[in-house]
Amino acid sequence: MAVGFSAHPDRFAVRVVVAFRDEEPNLHGLLMALSRQTCSDFELVLVDDHSSDNGWTLARQFASSFRHFILLRSAGVGKKAALLTGISFVSPYSQSFSDTLIMTTDADCLMSGGWVEAVSRSFRSFDTRLLLGPVRLRGSSFLSLEWMSLQAVTRLTAWLRVPVLCNGANMAFFRSDFMCLQGSSDIPGARCASGDDVFLLQGFRRRGLSVAYLDSPQGVVDTLAPCGLASFFRQRFRWVRKVRDFHDPISLLMAFFVFCLCLLMVVLPLFSLRCYVWTILLLLLVELPLFFSQARRFNQWGSLLWLPVWQVLYPFYVLISLVGGWASAPLWKGRVLRNG
Numbered sequence: 406m407a408v409g410f411s412a413h414p415d416r417f418a419v420r421v422v423v424a425f426r427d428e429e430p431n432l433h434g435l436l437m438a439l440s441r442q443t444c445s446d447f448e449l450v451l452v453d454d455h456s457s458d459n460g461w462t463l464a465r466q467f468a469s470s471f472r473h474f475i476l477l478r479s480a481g482v483g484k485k486a487a488l489l490t491g492i493s494f495v496s497p498y499s500q501s502f503s504d505t506l507i508m509t510t511d512a513d514c515l516m517s518g519g520w521v522e523a524v525s526r527s528f529r530s531f532d533t534r535l536l537l538g539p540v541r542l543r544g545s546s547f548l549s550l551e552w553m554s555l556q557a558v559t560r561l562t563a564w565l566r567v568p569v570l571c572n573g574a575n576m577a578f579f580r581s582d583f584m585c586l587q588g589s590s591d592i593p594g595a596r597c598a599s600g601d602d603v604f605l606l607q608g609f610r611r612r613g614l615s616v617a618y619l620d621s622p623q624g625v626v627d628t629l630a631p632c633g634l635a636s637f638f639r640q641r642f643r644w645v646r647k648v649r650d651f652h653d654p655i656s657l658l659m660a661f662f663v664f665c666l667c668l669l670m671v672v673l674p675l676f677s678l679r680c681y682v683w684t685i686l687l688l689l690l691v692e693l694p695l696f697f698s699q700a701r702r703f704n705q706w707g708s709l710l711w712l713p714v715w716q717v718l719y720p721f722y723v724l725i726s727l728v729g730g731w732a733s734a735p736l737w738k739g740r741v742l743r744n745g
Contacts, residue, residue, distance in 0.1 A: 414503045414504040417505060419525050420449075420450055425453060426484075428456070428460050428513060429458040429459050435510075439521075443518050443519050444525065447508075448475065449473065452491040453487075454484060460512075475494065488509065488601055492580060493584065507577065509576045517623050524536060528579075531617065533617045535578045535615070537559055538576060538625075539626070539702075539703070540626050546705070546707045551715075562655075567610075573602035575624070576605075644726070644730070645726050667719070
């Protein structure tokens, strides 16, 4: 047990925290999915990050659909501040337990009726301190290939006890652990406007707290693909910005390896088209079992048809994302994200 952290609690409250900003079109679907959970004894905390639409009013209409419903205004600006507002909030319900299990998701997500139960059961059955849940992309068979590869890396590295990837759309941890890490040097990226998920993961790893992957069909969370090419690259630019604050050598090594491989695949056809074609075929041969496994796990068989095209285009998109992420200040919900 890491110094300063409490033992795994026998009894704990369950709280789902959602930070939202201008998500009125998506909130209804999320709240409907959460209201249909088989485990209804949980606390839903919605935090409005200074929205300019009617999301607040829409959220209030669902208050009677939950046993414990809390709607808050963010105490700061940005998703990190909104999540901190929702996680640190002390309610009468949570005070009756020794600790609170925090489950995070995004306002544009959907989940099955067994999501809360699957996550909370994992914490009751195992000595887990941070749970990384599976996230499935909907709305684009082509882009789903990238998400399947990211989920494969998330699952594999968690199994190897060196987790490097996660997604805030489906994460869970104890409130006491989160509060112990807040403000400490164990969580990098303090100057980064995004990355609330991956930097928290690095904080858990630094303190030696156990991290696991939720390998359950009921634990899958669905998220929507970006609308249009501009939105897609803005999202990727935000992801790249996080790398500036990475301190984890394994994460940096993996990022460097992906960069070198993509650079090779862009340059290789300029020198030898034959070598390029054989390299593409070799990569397909190596990666096909991985994608086949992920397609079966997420029931996305149609995405495999795009695999040859994805192999050709992926290196170009990665390099564009790297250049754009380092050279620009990405937009998110009408805000310019700046580091430092």
